[in-house]
Amino acid sequence: MNGTSTMTGTMTGDTFRVITLSSLMLLGALALWQLGSTPSVGGRTQGLPGPAAVAKVSWEMLSEPFYDRGPNDKGIGLQVLSSLGRVAIGYGAASVVAILAGVLLGLNPILLKAANPYIQILKPISPLAWMPLFLYTIRDSTGAMILVIFMSTLWPTLANTAFGVNSIRKDYLNVAALLQLSWWGRFFKVILPAAAPMIVAGLRISIGSAWIAVVAAEMLVGGTGIGYFVWNEWNNLSLTRVIFAILVIGAVGLILDLGFNRLAKAIAYTE
Amino acid sequence: MGAFLEISNVTKYFPDPSGKGMQCIFKDIFFEIEQGTFVTMVGHSGCGKSTILNIIAGLERPSSGGVVLDGKEIDSPGLDRMVVFQNFALMPWMSVYENVRVAVKAAHPQWSAAEQHKCVGRYIEMVGLTGAESKRPTMLSGGMRQRVGLARAFSVEPKLLLLDEPFAQIDALTRGVIQEELVSIWMRTKNTVFMVTHDVDEAILLSDKIVLMTRGPEAEIAEVVDIDIPRPRMRTTVIEHPNYYKIRNHIIHFLVERSHQKRQTA
Ligand SMILES: Nc1ncnc2c1ncn2[C@@H]1O[C@H](COP(=O)(O)OP(=O)(O)O)[C@@H](O)[C@H]1O
Numbered sequence: 001m002n003g004t005s006t007m008t009g010t011m012t013g014d015t016f017r018v019i020t021l022s023s024l025m026l027l028g029a030l031a032l033w034q035l036g037s038t039p040s041v042g043g044r045t046q047g048l049p050g051p052a053a054v055a056k057v058s059w060e061m062l063s064e065p066f067y068d069r070g071p072n073d074k075g076i077g078l079q080v081l082s083s084l085g086r087v088a089i090g091y092g093a094a095s096v097v098a099i100l101a102g103v104l105l106g107l108n109p110i111l112l113k114a115a116n117p118y119i120q121i122l123k124p125i126s127p128l129a130w131m132p133l134f135l136y137t138i139r140d141s142t143g144a145m146i147l148v149i150f151m152s153t154l155w156p157t158l159a160n161t162a163f164g165v166n167s168i169r170k171d172y173l174n175v176a177a178l179l180q181l182s183w184w185g186r187f188f189k190v191i192l193p194a195a196a197p198m199i200v201a202g203l204r205i206s207i208g209s210a211w212i213a214v215v216a217a218e219m220l221v222g223g224t225g226i227g228y229f230v231w232n233e234w235n236n237l238s239l240t241r242v243i244f245a246i247l248v249i250g251a252v253g254l255i256l257d258l259g260f261n262r263l264a265k266a267i268a269y270t271e
Numbered sequence: 272m273g274a275f276l277e278i279s280n281v282t283k284y285f286p287d288p289s290g291k292g293m294q295c296i297f298k299d300i301f302f303e304i305e306q307g308t309f310v311t312m313v314g315h316s317g318c319g320k321s322t323i324l325n326i327i328a329g330l331e332r333p334s335s336g337g338v339v340l341d342g343k344e345i346d347s348p349g350l351d352r353m354v355v356f357q358n359f360a361l362m363p364w365m366s367v368y369e370n371v372r373v374a375v376k377a378a379h380p381q382w383s384a385a386e387q388h389k390c391v392g393r394y395i396e397m398v399g400l401t402g403a404e405s406k407r408p409t410m411l412s413g414g415m416r417q418r419v420g421l422a423r424a425f426s427v428e429p430k431l432l433l434l435d436e437p438f439a440q441i442d443a444l445t446r447g448v449i450q451e452e453l454v455s456i457w458m459r460t461k462n463t464v465f466m467v468t469h470d471v472d473e474a475i476l477l478s479d480k481i482v483l484m485t486r487g488p489e490a491e492i493a494e495v496v497d498i499d500i501p502r503p504r505m506r507t508t509v510i511e512h513p514n515y516y517k518i519r520n521h522i523i524h525f526l527v528e529r530s531h532q533k534r535q536t537a
Pocket residue numbers: 285286296314315316317318319320321322323487
């Protein structure tokens with residue numbers, strides 16, 4: 001056997017082990033779930049819906065994702081789209097603000113030092129804590145939700161952009177200066193691509209926070225959206241649908257993250 | 272009327288590494304460069320060569336004194352000057368082509384895309400990189416990277432080209448080849464060039480004049496050596512010229528023996 005085939009041999013061996021372990025974890029989780037869903041002896045507690053029940057409901061919900069039978073009965077696709085729409089607005093606006101502000105701070109080390117304590121104080125505040133203030137000031141629940149998402153995504157992108165720009169090699173900025181690039185020329189051709197790996201890392205953390213925040217915000221004041229769906233089905237005592245929604249939330253989060261993983265690979269560079 | 276480039280009484284202080292007060296890196300630097308000539312500054316590492324070059328580029332400000340290029344006082348960077356950096360300073364997220372095009376675009380914003388494209392191609396060809404346009408700099412050897420750096424700098428067609436130890440990070444074999452290429456490009460374009468190096472052979476091969484700096488701190492110009500070896504010069508033939516070793520020994524002797532003198536007598 002030559003070296004190459006040994007190599008590929010081990011590679012597929014590893015892949016095989018990974019897939020086997022993953023499958024075992026899934027089986028284990030399903031078994032625990034099944035156990036937890038069995039009503040306890042004496043009938044004191046009602047069991048949770050089991051995997052089979054959830055699979056059945058999932059199939060029903062996923063086969064007709066876009067039906068609309070009034071405010072409290074919409075397909076899961078519509079709910080997810082409505083959440084994603086809010087995320088798109090709040091996250092989009094916050095990203096633009098955070099990147100621009102981050103670049104300004106990153107280019108002015110003194111300004112960055114001055115602002116840093118405030119960023120560090122504001123960063124750990126749960127975005128939900130702002131909700132009452134937003135509801136009080138703008139008196140509109142959709143606007144308040146979008147602002148909550150805005151707050152949840154601002155800080156990671158801002159901090160990452162500021163520190164990414166701050167650590168750009170002086171050489172690149174010198175070249176931009178020698179070529180007399182305009183502010184926007186410098187921004188798009190040098191600063192943004194140079195700091196892109198850090199900025200995208202920030203955007204990736206932010207999209208995760210946004211997706212967490214939108215579910216929570218919708219549970220509070222939703223009306224529509226996947227978070228509202230969870231709350232509504234809890235009020236309907238339909239735990240099967242709640243579990244289904246939890247799985248959908250995880251899946252959408254995963255897809256969003258994978259998108260940013262792709263983006264991170266596309267803009268990465270080696271010095 | 273003064274010379275094309277006049278460096279007059281330039282002095283530079285930097286914060287002292289100890290954190291207390293300021294340290295004088297060099298003082299009263301005065302020299303001139305005639306249009307179309309190649310002038311090199313030679314001195315020990317740390318005497319402030321890069322700082323002088325950056326002051327001429329406008330990237331750094333002198334503590335006192337000034338620089339006048341073609342009758343205009345220099346106080347900021349401009350497209351009339353381009354720098355070739357020791358560490359290349361190419362944008363790693365751009366291809367070879369894009370690295371040159373960003374410069375051509377900056378120098379000739381009024382040109383059409385087709386004209387810019389032709390110009391980029393011409394300078395990439397000049398440095399022998401045709402075919403490597405789409406490569407990222409990280410995929411290239413040091414020699415090829417600096418060719419991109421040269422193409423970028425020449426493509427701006429600056430009044431003054433500033434080379435900061437451009438070949439120091441290139442392996443010895445490639446270095447000789449690129450030095451000769453630079454000689455031949457320069458013979459055609461006749462740019463005015465100010466180069467900084469500590470490689471004496473490189474300086475003699477390329478220069479009309481060599482400015483010798485004493486050691487820092489408080490470095491000064493010790494003397495200016497005329498290189499009266501006819502052009503075109505080749506690495507192999509230049510060493511056969513009767514003046515070559517005389518000049519070389521003079522400079523080496525200065526760097527080893529005399530570069531302290533000013534400081535000791537001061
Ligand atoms: N930005 C700076 N701040 C403080 N000291 C500096 C700075 N830049 C250079 N120096 C000091 O100035 C001296 C000359 O540096 P440099 O011009 O790079 O020398 P050379 O290019 O001749 O090796 C060195 O001692 C260096 O430490």
